[in-house]
Amino acid sequence: MAEVLIKNGVVYDPLNGVKGEKKDICIRDGKVVESVKNPKVIDAEGRVVMPGGVDIHSHIAGGKVNSGRLFRPEDGRKGVEAKTKVCRMQSGYSVPNTFATGYRYARMGYTFVMEAAMPPLAARHTHEELVDIPILDNAALPLLDNNWMTMEYVKSGDMDLLAAYMAWMIKATKGFGVKIVNPGGTEMWGWGKNCSLNDSVPTFDVTPAEIIKGLAEANEKFEMPHSIHVHTNMLGHPGNFEITKETYDLVKGIKPEKDRQVMHTTHTQFHSYGGTNWGDFESKADVIADYINQNDHATIDLGSIILGDTTTMTADGPMEYSLYQITGRKWTNHDVELETGSGITPFLYSGKSPVNTIQWAIGQELALLVKDPWKLALTTDHPNAGPFIGYPIIISMLMSKKRRDESAEDMHKVIYDRAEYCSIDREYDLYEIAIITRGMAAKALGLHEHGKGHLGVGADGDVAIYDMSPEERDAGKIQKAFLNTKYTIKGGQIVVKDGEVVATPDGKTYFVTPECDDTLTDEMMVKLKDKFDRYYTVTYNNYAVQDAYVPNPYEIKAPWRS
């Protein structure tokens, strides 16, 4: 019986309401327990102790991440670390290799990461890479919105059959939930176009609004742990905040099956833009934050900017093309048969650029203006707004008004006129940081019921011990502490000690099995098999991901809602 006792730590465990209390944590056989008899003792000596971090949205595995690596050899020159007795060779900054991804997250105290966009046809590749990432527990969200089957069922209004299709796809891809990326827009990109929320997608005659609403209804037909996860239309376009608000309104009337949001909208920074062009571009974070404050059905994650070079990658093909037209740098594009697409282009976020400066402000303004931290999660939409190793920078900004003022001085002066950034005095405390980096994400994903994001009895023994006292106010020291933990413990095993990775156990892959009625599934299957026969390059029999691709499975069953 492997037992661990963490003594003398100051614990922040928001899901259990523990707000900076001196408290011992006992772990036996990888789970938190009431007491232990003969444990290995870790003296936290008054340091900050939190549950293992949970990242709700990050791109760490799959076709486009791997294409990003191939496409950016210059990124692979950064962050090179030779192999050690424990670790394999690391390289890359915005598109790190799989090993570096696992080690760096673990060093920041994270133990669960959601791969946020899995093209269903590339599910095998995604799972192969997830298996290759050490330490982290993981899951992946299949893209189901630009899918021909989805659009046809939305058009015909057969919501039960849409639910059957959704269920089959999530099972076939060993996915976790429903991901929506620029609904309709990626299909339109196949015709060289894009579309907004209420435009009709030709050949299917549906609007993105109908797709979002349809999938939200289908999702709530099951007891799904997570809501629909939405990248709204017109990402990165000036004036898109109206579309974002309208998207939230779409699902307002839908009742969630569980005690959670009906819609999670991701990287909201990219969707909170005012103005009519890049010249009069301004922050509308206040409008979006007001909406979130007044409504309880939608949650957000930030997609906060990290200044510097990065690699943007998304299933939103037309957006990547727009970005390429702005920068003139290299660009690549991919079509995924009747499902989705993707694009990749490098991007430099510069504090000298007025547009990038406002983007920087928006990401943090959202966090500062949304009153209830349970409605938002910290992300950088890694690597789109910046690599995940920039999280500690954002944490230090949110915790220190002084640091924000100093950063504003180095940025373009528009930060004083076209954003509220400098007039907001709020400072996050460690409890709120714990909410936006673990508690909220675990709850929004429904993983708190499966031992993630908290330290109550029965939870996973995932703990981060940060080398700082709860009284620390120096932003530089806070940033340093959140970059490299004193200890990261994963399932009761010490994986990071003094900022160094000391063990690399395999992570588990969480997947959901929506349980759909056989009659409905059979009826849906007629149409699906026809799609395979007529259009797919693979056959139906070769499509679904076999169990062997998920060697460390954790299955969550989602029964049909009675």
Next chain:
Amino acid sequence: MQTIKLKIKDNVTSGVAKIPVEVDSLTPDNLVGKNEAEIKAVKVWWGNKEENTGDLFDVSVDGSAGSADEVKIVLDGDLSRVKRIGDGMTAGEIEANGDVDMHCGAMMSGGKITVKGNADCWAGREMKGGELVIDGDAGANLCAMYRGEMTGMTGGKVTVGGNADECVGQYMAGGEIVIKGNARMLAGLNMHGGKIVIEGDAVMPGADMTSGELTVKGTVRDMMPSFKLEGTESIDGAEYKKYSGDLAMTARKAKGTLYVR
């Protein structure tokens, strides 16, 4: 003044596989102040194995040096699989007697390298300063950027006695390159600074250039249509046509100068 002679042992490159040796650790900066035994113990990569210099090279040392400026390294034997000669060096001198493999003089910022033979691809890659003289031919991507980067050579001088392969000075931002012979396709590709002189012929020179100066003294084949004739100019008594470009990069950015006879 100190002279360090390194003669590669016959067995190193005589195998069927011809496993390359990477000698970026054998620079004047790194060897100054070391005696023969210490030099023999310096590590070099041979394929995927780290070996002692003394196991791959016959080492002899003559004289002594107080700084890297006073060190001359002479490489002998079959150097055709010896990569990264003088990679990152800042001072002193290296003489390579024979054909050398890729990345000779990459990232160098000072000192001098003389290659008495041909140099394979990527010689002078991202070079910052110093001098590189290649008596024979140069391979592709001479003085170019690392794959994916947007800056190549930024300083120093490179002279090639023979011909050069494709993409001489790709993304070059500074410094000077002289090719005595011909250059193959796309010399000065994406060039945005510095100066290239090709004494022989060139094919499609200056494509996508946005700044810098490129002179072709021989014949140009497949002249890019996106260059604008500005007039004529006399250089060393000969008449040259002066073009600006590359307009394919938009008129605002097309600040490069191309001289063609």
